[in-house]
Amino acid sequence: MPVLADVSFEVERNTSLTLVGPSGSGKSTLLRCLNRLEEPTQGSVRMDTRDIKELDPLQLRRRAALVLQTPVLFEGSVADNLQTQPASAHVDLSQPRLARALTDVGLDPDFLDRDGTTLSGGEKQRVTIARALLGDPEALLLDEPTAALDPPNAALVVDTIAALRQSHGLTIVVVTHQPELIRRLGGCVLYLVGGRVQANECMDGIAHEPTDRRVRAFLDGQRPRAAR
Amino acid sequence: MMASAGVIDLSLWQLGLAVLLVGVVIVISAREALGLERDLVVGAVRTIVQLYLVGFILASVFAAGRWYWVVLLLIAMTLVATQAAVARLKKPIPGGYEIAATAITVSTAITLAWVIGVVVRVRPWYEPQYAIPIAGMILGNAMTSAALAGDRLQSDLRARTDEVEALLALGFSGRDAVQPMVRSAVRAAMIPTVSGMMTVGLVQLPGMMTGQILAGASPLLAIEYQIVVVFMLAVATSLASLLFVRLAVGRYLTPAHQLRRYLL
Numbered sequence: 001m002p003v004l005a006d007v008s009f010e011v012e013r014n015t016s017l018t019l020v021g022p023s024g025s026g027k028s029t030l031l032r033c034l035n036r037l038e039e040p041t042q043g044s045v046r047m048d049t050r051d052i053k054e055l056d057p058l059q060l061r062r063r064a065a066l067v068l069q070t071p072v073l074f075e076g077s078v079a080d081n082l083q084t085q086p087a088s089a090h091v092d093l094s095q096p097r098l099a100r101a102l103t104d105v106g107l108d109p110d111f112l113d114r115d116g117t118t119l120s121g122g123e124k125q126r127v128t129i130a131r132a133l134l135g136d137p138e139a140l141l142l143d144e145p146t147a148a149l150d151p152p153n154a155a156l157v158v159d160t161i162a163a164l165r166q167s168h169g170l171t172i173v174v175v176t177h178q179p180e181l182i183r184r185l186g187g188c189v190l191y192l193v194g195g196r197v198q199a200n201e202c203m204d205g206i207a208h209e210p211t212d213r214r215v216r217a218f219l220d221g222q223r224p225r226a227a228r
Numbered sequence: 229m230m231a232s233a234g235v236i237d238l239s240l241w242q243l244g245l246a247v248l249l250v251g252v253v254i255v256i257s258a259r260e261a262l263g264l265e266r267d268l269v270v271g272a273v274r275t276i277v278q279l280y281l282v283g284f285i286l287a288s289v290f291a292a293g294r295w296y297w298v299v300l301l302l303i304a305m306t307l308v309a310t311q312a313a314v315a316r317l318k319k320p321i322p323g324g325y326e327i328a329a330t331a332i333t334v335s336t337a338i339t340l341a342w343v344i345g346v347v348v349r350v351r352p353w354y355e356p357q358y359a360i361p362i363a364g365m366i367l368g369n370a371m372t373s374a375a376l377a378g379d380r381l382q383s384d385l386r387a388r389t390d391e392v393e394a395l396l397a398l399g400f401s402g403r404d405a406v407q408p409m410v411r412s413a414v415r416a417a418m419i420p421t422v423s424g425m426m427t428v429g430l431v432q433l434p435g436m437m438t439g440q441i442l443a444g445a446s447p448l449l450a451i452e453y454q455i456v457v458v459f460m461l462a463v464a465t466s467l468a469s470l471l472f473v474r475l476a477v478g479r480y481l482t483p484a485h486q487l488r489r490y491l492l
Contacts, residue, residue: 036484037396057484062399072394086399128394135399 002041003029004195009188013138016165016172016187020218026195027175028069028143034173035064035141062089064139065132069147071124073116078102081116082131091134101130104167105160122153126160133164139171140164146178158184179218191215235443247272286360295354302363306333309371316375319382322491327475328378332370335467339366343460362460365436369421369461370468377417377469378476384409385480386492393487402481410473417469421462428458 004026011017019027032038033045036057045052052060073081082098085091099109105126111119119127125145132140145161146154162184165172172185182189191199191214199212250272257264289297306329313328314320321327340363344350350358385392388409395405428434429451433441436457440450480488 035397037393037486039482039484039486053484057486058399058401061397066397068390068394068397070390072390074391084395084398086401086404089399131398 002195004033004040004192007043007192007195007197009190009197009200011139011171011173011188013171014169016174016185018182018185018187018189019173019175019192020177020182020189020215021192021198025192027192030192031066031141031143031173031175034139035061035066037061037066058086058088062086062135063137064141065135065137066141067125067128067132067143067145069144071121071128071148073119073124073127076116077112078114078116078119078127079112081127082112082134084131085134089135093134097134101134102127104133104164105130106156106163120153121149122156125149125153125157129157129160129164133168137170139173142172142174142176144175144177146176146181154178155180161185179220189215191218286356289360290356293356295352298354298356298359301356301360305364305367306336309367313371313375313378316372317378317382321378321382321476322479324378324476327472327479328371328374330475331374331468331472332367334471335370335464336363336366338467339370339460339464342463343456347456347460361436362457365457366460366464370464373417373421373465373469374472376420377413377473380416381409381413381473381476382492384412385477385487389487389489389492396485396487400485402485402487405485405487406477406481410477413473414466414469417473418462418466421465425458425462428454434458 007026007030009017019030021027029038033040034052036045036052047055047060047064074084079098082101083093085093095112098112102109102111107123107126107130111123111127116124116127125148129140129142129145140161142161146157149157158178158181161172161174161181164170165185172187174181174185176182186203188200188202190197191201191212199215201212201215250268254265254268256262257268285301289301309332310325310329313332314324317324340359343362343366344353344359348358348362353359385406391408392405396402429437434454434457437450437454440453441447445453480491482488
């Protein structure tokens with residue numbers, strides 16, 4: 001029983017795609033296929049027309065940085081965490097650069113000296129986003145970035161992601177259940193049920209409302225009915 | 229009666245008196261409703277049968293004094309140790325048998341060669357009186373540390389999957405991403421040996437040393453051998469656990485630096 005079947009889509013550079021659908025519909029798996037944390041048994045993923053299997057997986061993961069659902073901070077300060085970068089990536093780890101990475105995600109540079117364990121869930125998640133941004137990725141892949149957070153913290157992370165999309169010209173692919181994040185990001189929505197694409201709709205402009213009733217129902221916070 | 233080497237020989241009826249000790253344990257178990265009577269009887273019988281069997285095998289290998297019998301026995305002991313190490317893993321590791329066999333054989337071979345050939349300078353090298361008990365001690369410790377390290381590696385990888393994947397997602401290689409788990413697994417396997425070094429002789433006399441003293445060796449010679457043994461077991465446990473973990477961790481990673489989560 002494949003997790004995903006007949007899934008085909010494109011994400012334009014500097015646009016965003018939101019993956020929505022009920023739990024277990026294959027959203028996270030699909031996201032993990034995009035940077036080869038997971039290997040599709042069939043089909044291919046292309047980046048700039050090249051099959052990602054032809055790319056060095058470590059370089060691919062720096063170009064398309066994935067932020068996991070549960071923020072993982074390693075032992076030590078926020079600065080230590082931001083500096084957790086592969087040596088081969090030659091990331092600029094100077095103090096001003098680290099401070100800027102924090103500002104980019106809406107955190108004060110004073111956070112650099114804070115111990116990772118003293119941070120709130122939302123702060124942790126923003127530090128992991130900052131850590132991913134330090135590698136100057138072209139795309140940011142986010143796996144339910146607000147799922148582990150309470151509403152105020154979730155709102156802050158939504159603000160951060162929406163702002164980054166504008167300021168960094170990032171391509172963003174995000175798995176989320178947060179209608180607010182989808183509205184703020186705009187772009188396209190891919191609605192998955194049981195590993196199959198039920199709807200793929202692009203919204204021109206943030207105010208635009210989707211026409212597909214299942215996507216609309218989802219955005220309205222209703223539980224979408226499974227398609228027949 | 230006194231044997232010529234200064235050890236009191238034991239007759240069968242004296243062994244019978246020792247069996248009475250097990251009788252005491254069985255009575256205690258029955259009176260306190262511990263429910264261990266059956267296991268005690270089976271255990272006592274197995275103790276006698278297994279040890280006699282080993283005794284006869286060792287006696288004939290000693291009497292023959294041929295290198296190939298010694299090597300054959302060492303191979304058999306290694307196979308048993310491998311089997312036991314794999315059986316001790318709480319959850320099977322893919323390719324666990326080959327990994328355990330490699331880790332135990334290599335660590336034992338290196339340690340045994342150094343101790344027999346360089347330190348003690350046993351001539352001929354296969355002298356069963358030295359080769360077999362020394363190999364036995366090394367194998368026993370290598371086996372335990374390999375299993376300990378393997379268990380710890382698995383439970384750490386399972387508990388810290390997110391951490392590994394966070395590192396992979398940042399572009400770390402698979403090897404770098406699992407390095408913290410490799411380190412803690414080897415540490416966990418070595419800690420009993422290292423803490424044993426701190427108290428050796430103070431709390432309890434080590435078994436080998438006790439045996440030598442019972443067999444009539446001077447305590448000073450016995451402790452000298454014990455020092456060799458402690459250091460030899462330290463290197464054997466570290467080599468066995470490190471090799472096991474290094475080989476095992478590779479099974480959880482793909483060439484494309486992915487974690488095989490379904491194996492955990």
